[in-house]
Amino acid sequence: MGLFDRISEGLARSRDRFKEQMNVLLDRGPDLDEGFWDGLEETLILSDIGGGAACEIVEGLRDTAVRKALPDAYAVLDLLNDRIAETFATGGEGVLSGGPAVVLFVGINGTGKTTTVGKLAKEVTDEGRTVLLGSADTFRAAAIEQLEAWAARSGVEVVTRERGSDPASVCYDTLERAEAQGADLVLIDTAGRLHTSADLMRELEKVVGVVRKRSKLPVFTVLVIDATTGQNGLSQAREFDRALDLDGVIVTKLDGTAKGGIALAVSHELGLPVLKIGVGEGLDDLKDFDAHDFARALVGDFDERG
């Protein structure tokens, strides 16, 4: 199954719901009146893309409708996919595919951080770059073994310490090893923590602070969000961004959820580029993000007139 089909399958429920509501709206007739614009905004909000993004999309389409004297609602809906795609924050190319860098992966428990680091190790190694992994998730014993197993699969080295060690020390060791090895990319897995836990967030700030101070390479922080958690992802992103000044987001588990619109809510509200998306548990299931494919999977095409 192709990439678009996988996301499309995952988002089928939200797309069906969106179409159903749009058809009810269009049953009133295709006039571009207030009822249409309000209905469009409400329908977009129900797709989990967030109030801010929905408002900006509708405002943009309204402007275009006036400027280009669009005849009816169908002409507006023809532009909807592009407009949604343009609402995603851009940038972030330097994080995973630029020059040498250290990237820390953060997020709440079980979002897929370790799995994502493992998949990335394979991808980057296949590109011919040298990768070093650091297991700063010293809280969950299985996380260390899990990362070691991923590292073995792609033949990369992983720096670990025993469970319960200070995560900042693991980062320190990892940076030393990276320097000695001349690694192109250093990927550091951190322990999952609730964004509402002040103590654990402070601990993470300290870990990231140590890395920023000690590293000679640029340091980036990437939030990993589980798409199935829906709107809660926005609160997670706000808190992690406040604490760490994030550089990007990776949205996982898009293969089985109707709540994928959260990717746009987070990207738009916090100005964070979506760096990758997870569409399954396998080694090859971390994919490049394409805003146009994503928009098409989220709302579908509106070519059936009349």
Ligand SMILES: Nc1nc2c(ncn2[C@@H]2O[C@H](COP(=O)(O)OP(=O)(O)OP(=O)(O)O)[C@@H](O)[C@H]2O)c(=O)[nH]1
């Ligand atoms: N379906 C699906 N499952 C995924 C995806 N990414 C990760 N998972 C699964 O999510 C579960 C949790 O993944 P982990 O990588 O252990 O999550 P984590 O964030 O490291 O967990 P903590 O360290 O406890 O915070 C595992 O069963 C993964 O296989 C994805 O894109 N799609």
